[in-house]
Amino acid sequence: MNTIIEIDKLNLFYSDFHALRNVSLEIPEKAITAFIGPSGCGKSTLLRTFNRMNDMIQGTRIEGVCAIGGTDIYSDEVDVETLRKRVGMVFQQPNPFPKSIYDNIAYGPRLHGIKDRKKLDEIVETSLRSAALWEEVKDHLKRSAFSISGGQQQRLCIARALAVEPDILLMDEATSALDPISTLKIEELAQELKDRYTIVMVTHNMHQAARVSQQTVFFLNGEVVEYSDTEQLFSNPNDQRTEDYISGRFG
Amino acid sequence: MREEGIPSGKTAIEGIQKDKRTFKNSRNSIMDKTMPAFLLFCAVISILTTVGIVYILFTETYHFFQKVPFKEFIASGTWSPLFEPKQFGIWPLLSGTLLITVIACLVAIPLGLAAAIYLSEYAPKAVRKVIKPILEVLAGVPTIVYGYFALTFMTPIIRVLFPDVGIFNALSAGIVVGIMIIPMVCSLSEDAMSAVPRSLRDGAYALGATKFEVALKIVVPAAFSGIVASSVLAFSRAIGETMIVTVAAGATPKLTANPFDSIQTMTAYIVQVSLGDTPHGTVEYGSIFAVGATLFLITFVLNIVAQYLAKRFREEY
Numbered sequence: 099m100n101t102i103i104e105i106d107k108l109n110l111f112y113s114d115f116h117a118l119r120n121v122s123l124e125i126p127e128k129a130i131t132a133f134i135g136p137s138g139c140g141k142s143t144l145l146r147t148f149n150r151m152n153d154m155i156q157g158t159r160i161e162g163v164c165a166i167g168g169t170d171i172y173s174d175e176v177d178v179e180t181l182r183k184r185v186g187m188v189f190q191q192p193n194p195f196p197k198s199i200y201d202n203i204a205y206g207p208r209l210h211g212i213k214d215r216k217k218l219d220e221i222v223e224t225s226l227r228s229a230a231l232w233e234e235v236k237d238h239l240k241r242s243a244f245s246i247s248g249g250q251q252q253r254l255c256i257a258r259a260l261a262v263e264p265d266i267l268l269m270d271e272a273t274s275a276l277d278p279i280s281t282l283k284i285e286e287l288a289q290e291l292k293d294r295y296t297i298v299m300v301t302h303n304m305h306q307a308a309r310v311s312q313q314t315v316f317f318l319n320g321e322v323v324e325y326s327d328t329e330q331l332f333s334n335p336n337d338q339r340t341e342d343y344i345s346g347r348f349g
Numbered sequence: 350m351r352e353e354g355i356p357s358g359k360t361a362i363e364g365i366q367k368d369k370r371t372f373k374n375s376r377n378s379i380m381d382k383t384m385p386a387f388l389l390f391c392a393v394i395s396i397l398t399t400v401g402i403v404y405i406l407f408t409e410t411y412h413f414f415q416k417v418p419f420k421e422f423i424a425s426g427t428w429s430p431l432f433e434p435k436q437f438g439i440w441p442l443l444s445g446t447l448l449i450t451v452i453a454c455l456v457a458i459p460l461g462l463a464a465a466i467y468l469s470e471y472a473p474k475a476v477r478k479v480i481k482p483i484l485e486v487l488a489g490v491p492t493i494v495y496g497y498f499a500l501t502f503m504t505p506i507i508r509v510l511f512p513d514v515g516i517f518n519a520l521s522a523g524i525v526v527g528i529m530i531i532p533m534v535c536s537l538s539e540d541a542m543s544a545v546p547r548s549l550r551d552g553a554y555a556l557g558a559t560k561f562e563v564a565l566k567i568v569v570p571a572a573f574s575g576i577v578a579s580s581v582l583a584f585s586r587a588i589g590e591t592m593i594v595t596v597a598a599g600a601t602p603k604l605t606a607n608p609f610d611s612i613q614t615m616t617a618y619i620v621q622v623s624l625g626d627t628p629h630g631t632v633e634y635g636s637i638f639a640v641g642a643t644l645f646l647i648t649f650v651l652n653i654v655a656q657y658l659a660k661r662f663r664e665e666y
């Protein structure tokens with residue numbers, strides 16, 4: 099498998115708090131990578147470095163290399179907006195815009211200059227189909243995005259992210275606010291999407307990581323303790339701390 | 350833990366009974382009883398005052414309309430209460446007020462909104478911490494100060510640009526009323542925009558939106574009804590503004606839309622008559638209540654509209 103994200107000796111500071119310590123990591127293309135680890139260990143922080151959402155937090159400082167597709171995304175010539183178009187994100191809480199379902203999906207493409215109505219219609223439909231939501235909402239695209247259920251809203255947010263045709267999809271505990279059935283739907287969806295997109299997901303649910311991911315990364319206190327093939331990490335971890343965590347002895 | 354609370358050798362009931370005396374209120378219970386009554390009294394006084402004002406306003410207005418036909422009030426285009434033949438058509442005063450208000454809003458809403466967008470979306474925390482209190486102080490400057498600012502600063506500038514304009518004109522007063530309400534528009538709009546959840550902004554940033562796009566296409570629409578509510582409040586504040594227009598806009602009731610004209614607003618008329626030696630009980634005296642009641646109705650309706658919009662905006666996301 100090709101590597102798409104390559105991180106080398108990455109350190110991140112929130113003002114004087116050292117949140118990521120010497121992280122080195124490779125993330126394979128067109129596969130699902132899961133980040134696991136106890137709360138506060140830096141999973142979201144690392145995820146947000148991939149689309150530079152940390153830039154928005156005052157006092158953040160980054161050292162080391164984070165390369166996507168061979169380009170260091172923190173170098174000067176990188177345009178943050180273009181980067182974020184390529185690296186989509188889905189958040190913990192569904193966060194649809196207070197607009198119609200249609201306009202939620204069309205927001206990104208419009209932002210990037212697509213005005214043609216036909217083309218937008220097409221994008222809306224394909225994105226909603228990709229997010230397995232089309233059948234449920236196709237008859238009321240003009241309704242407010244708040245009129246659908248939380249699980250549907252989360253799939254709407256996935257569709258919204260897909261609408262700008264990213265290469266990578268970041269999901270930060272995207273199912274933790276959802277009921278088991280919606281969670282299952284999104285897991286299935288992720289399985290389907292991984293043939294076309296690289297997915298990196300943070301999860302607190304180790305079963306979820308084991309179920310859906312191909313690679314798993316275990317974090318502790320801002321460090322990557324180990325990362326490997328999901329099956330191997332769960333059945334035969336190299337590090338004692340990993341074993342303690344996955345067997346539920348702490349965290 | 351539990352064992353510690355109950356001394357050994359005693360049953361739980363004994364332990365509770367022993368604690369009983371601590372339930373007595375050792376503080377002054379008279380205060381507890383009288384305070385609510387006192388607070389209620391204060392609330393009632395302020396309500397009664399308002400009721401009293403409204404009562405006087407409308408009874409006097411009623412008396413006025415016994416002497417002057419209501420039809421003249423709403424149909425005549427002339428307001429000349431102080432000269433013969435006396436005429437009481439509200440339109441000149443209403444148009445004066447409207448002219449000032451429109452000019453003021455044209456100044457205040459764009460500037461206030463721009464400032465609010467800056468404060469809520471761009472300004473670093475430190476800057477916001479300094480500017481917000483300054484805005485609140487600005488909102489507390491006595492309006493008479495703004496009045497003389499209009500007369501001695503704004504008017505001369507206007508007269509340099511347009512030499513034909515008289516000393517008293519609607520433009521100068523309108524602009525300065527606008528300047529006066531900028532802090533209010535800014536502060537209220539900023540509140541509305543800050544109330545837009547971060548997650549919405551993050552969602553847009555994650556799609557590759559720039560700061561400006563997030564501000565304009567996410568934050569402003571999401572805060573829209575709050576922004577409209579602040580604009581309506583500003584509008585009603587401009588309508589009620591008195592000192593600036595009394596000092597700088599002139600005392601010529603005139604049905605006009607020309608900002609360079611000297612005009613008179615409803616509020617300025619009320620000041621003029623109250624300060625003069627018009628005897629109690631005359632028609633002129635009564636007219637200020639009719640004008641006051643008109644003013645009251647307009648601002649009352651506007652405030653209700655603003656509150657309705659503000660409530661809607663709270664429920665939106």
Ligand SMILES: Nc1ncnc2c1ncn2[C@@H]1O[C@H](COP(=O)(O)OP(=O)(O)OP(=O)(O)O)[C@@H](O)[C@H]1O
Pocket residue numbers: 112115117135136137138139140141142143144155
């Ligand atoms: N904006 C911030 N400013 C300062 N410190 C922060 C900020 N965001 C996160 N941190 C700190 O950085 C560390 C890592 O946070 P992060 O959110 O990445 O953890 P996480 O692994 O995602 O945790 P969780 O599983 O609870 O979401 C935590 O100790 C947190 O307190």
Ligand SMILES: [Mg+2]
Pocket residue numbers: 141142143270300
């Ligand atoms: Mg997190």
